[in-house]
Amino acid sequence: MTGHIYRDVILEQHVRLFRRGAMGAEFLFMYDNARHHRVNIVYECLQLEDITRMDWPACSPDLIPIQHVWDMLGRRIEAHQPPLTFLPSLRRALLDEWCNIPKAQIDNLILSMPRRCKACIASSGRHTPY
DSSP, X not given: OOHHHXXXXXXXXXXXXXXXXXXXXXXXXXOOOOGGGSSHHHHHHHHHTTXXXXXXXXXXXXXXXXXXXXXXXXXXXXXXXXXXXXXXXXXXXXXXXXXXXXXXXXXXXXXXXXXXXXXXXHHHOOOEEO
Protein backbone atom coordinates (compact mmCIF):
# COMPACT_ATOMS: atom_id res chain seq x y z
CA MET A 1 0.00 0.00 0.00
CA THR A 2 1.25 3.45 -0.84
CA GLY A 3 -0.03 6.87 0.16
CA HIS A 4 -1.32 7.41 -3.38
CA ILE A 5 -3.27 4.14 -3.39
CA TYR A 6 -4.60 4.82 0.11
CA ARG A 7 -5.78 8.28 -0.93
CA ASP A 8 -7.26 7.19 -4.27
CA VAL A 9 -8.93 3.98 -3.16
CA ILE A 10 -9.73 4.36 0.53
CA LEU A 11 -10.11 8.09 1.15
CA GLU A 12 -11.56 9.20 -2.18
CA GLN A 13 -13.81 6.22 -2.91
CA HIS A 14 -15.01 5.37 0.59
CA VAL A 15 -14.18 7.75 3.43
CA ARG A 16 -15.03 10.96 1.59
CA LEU A 17 -18.35 9.60 0.34
CA PHE A 18 -19.28 8.15 3.73
CA ARG A 19 -18.47 11.41 5.47
CA ARG A 20 -20.49 13.48 3.01
CA GLY A 21 -23.41 11.09 2.71
CA ALA A 22 -23.91 9.44 6.07
CA MET A 23 -22.08 11.39 8.73
CA GLY A 24 -21.73 15.05 7.91
CA ALA A 25 -19.83 17.48 10.10
CA GLU A 26 -19.77 15.18 13.15
CA PHE A 27 -17.52 12.71 11.35
CA LEU A 28 -14.29 11.85 13.17
CA PHE A 29 -11.93 9.71 11.13
CA MET A 30 -9.89 7.07 12.95
CA TYR A 31 -6.93 5.21 11.53
CA ASP A 32 -3.62 3.97 12.82
CA ASN A 33 -0.18 5.40 12.15
CA ALA A 34 0.78 3.17 9.26
CA ARG A 35 3.35 4.83 7.03
CA HIS A 36 0.95 5.32 4.12
CA HIS A 37 -1.46 7.16 6.46
CA ARG A 38 1.17 9.75 7.39
CA VAL A 39 2.25 11.04 4.00
CA ASN A 40 1.58 14.59 2.82
CA ILE A 41 -0.89 13.62 0.09
CA VAL A 42 -3.08 11.96 2.73
CA TYR A 43 -2.92 15.00 5.03
CA GLU A 44 -3.71 17.27 2.08
CA CYS A 45 -6.69 15.15 1.07
CA LEU A 46 -8.08 15.16 4.63
CA GLN A 47 -7.62 18.92 4.85
CA LEU A 48 -9.21 19.53 1.44
CA GLU A 49 -12.22 17.43 2.42
CA ASP A 50 -12.39 19.08 5.88
CA ILE A 51 -12.13 15.68 7.56
CA THR A 52 -11.14 15.70 11.22
CA ARG A 53 -8.99 12.78 12.26
CA MET A 54 -8.33 11.37 15.69
CA ASP A 55 -4.76 11.33 16.93
CA TRP A 56 -3.76 7.73 17.26
CA PRO A 57 -0.92 6.38 19.34
CA ALA A 58 1.67 4.49 17.32
CA CYS A 59 1.30 0.71 17.39
CA SER A 60 -1.90 0.64 19.44
CA PRO A 61 -3.47 -2.79 18.98
CA ASP A 62 -5.67 -2.12 22.02
CA LEU A 63 -7.78 0.13 19.80
CA ILE A 64 -8.01 -2.28 16.90
CA PRO A 65 -10.82 -4.72 17.75
CA ILE A 66 -9.83 -7.42 15.26
CA GLN A 67 -6.44 -7.75 16.98
CA HIS A 68 -8.28 -8.93 20.11
CA VAL A 69 -10.30 -11.41 18.06
CA TRP A 70 -7.12 -12.79 16.45
CA ASP A 71 -5.69 -13.18 19.96
CA MET A 72 -8.78 -15.12 21.08
CA LEU A 73 -8.53 -17.35 18.04
CA GLY A 74 -4.79 -17.90 18.51
CA ARG A 75 -5.25 -18.93 22.15
CA ARG A 76 -7.93 -21.42 21.17
CA ILE A 77 -5.69 -22.95 18.49
CA GLU A 78 -2.69 -23.11 20.85
CA ALA A 79 -4.82 -25.02 23.37
CA HIS A 80 -5.38 -27.93 20.96
CA GLN A 81 -3.86 -31.20 22.10
CA PRO A 82 -2.05 -32.69 20.40
CA PRO A 83 -0.75 -29.56 18.65
CA LEU A 84 -2.01 -29.07 15.11
CA THR A 85 0.83 -29.84 12.70
CA PHE A 86 -0.84 -30.45 9.35
CA LEU A 87 -2.30 -27.66 7.24
CA PRO A 88 -5.70 -29.35 6.61
CA SER A 89 -6.27 -29.96 10.33
CA LEU A 90 -5.13 -26.43 11.18
CA ARG A 91 -7.45 -24.98 8.55
CA ARG A 92 -10.40 -27.00 9.90
CA ALA A 93 -9.61 -26.06 13.51
CA LEU A 94 -9.37 -22.35 12.62
CA LEU A 95 -12.79 -22.44 10.99
CA ASP A 96 -14.30 -24.38 13.91
CA GLU A 97 -12.77 -22.14 16.56
CA TRP A 98 -13.75 -18.99 14.66
CA CYS A 99 -17.38 -20.17 14.72
CA ASN A 100 -17.10 -21.09 18.42
CA ILE A 101 -15.95 -17.70 19.71
CA PRO A 102 -18.95 -16.64 21.79
CA LYS A 103 -20.90 -13.77 20.27
CA ALA A 104 -21.03 -12.19 23.73
CA GLN A 105 -17.22 -11.86 23.72
CA ILE A 106 -17.32 -10.05 20.39
CA ASP A 107 -20.22 -7.85 21.57
CA ASN A 108 -18.34 -6.94 24.77
CA LEU A 109 -15.26 -6.07 22.76
CA ILE A 110 -17.26 -3.80 20.45
CA LEU A 111 -19.08 -2.18 23.37
CA SER A 112 -15.74 -1.44 25.05
CA MET A 113 -14.46 0.61 22.10
CA PRO A 114 -15.96 3.99 23.12
CA ARG A 115 -14.26 3.69 26.51
CA ARG A 116 -10.96 2.70 24.86
CA CYS A 117 -11.19 5.58 22.40
CA LYS A 118 -11.97 8.11 25.13
CA ALA A 119 -8.94 6.86 27.07
CA CYS A 120 -6.85 7.22 23.92
CA ILE A 121 -8.02 10.81 23.40
CA ALA A 122 -7.37 11.64 27.04
CA SER A 123 -3.85 10.23 26.93
CA SER A 124 -2.87 11.82 23.62
CA GLY A 125 -4.47 15.22 23.98
CA ARG A 126 -7.32 15.69 21.54
CA HIS A 127 -8.20 15.05 17.93
CA THR A 128 -6.44 16.99 15.22
CA PRO A 129 -8.27 18.66 12.33
CA TYR A 130 -6.63 18.36 8.91
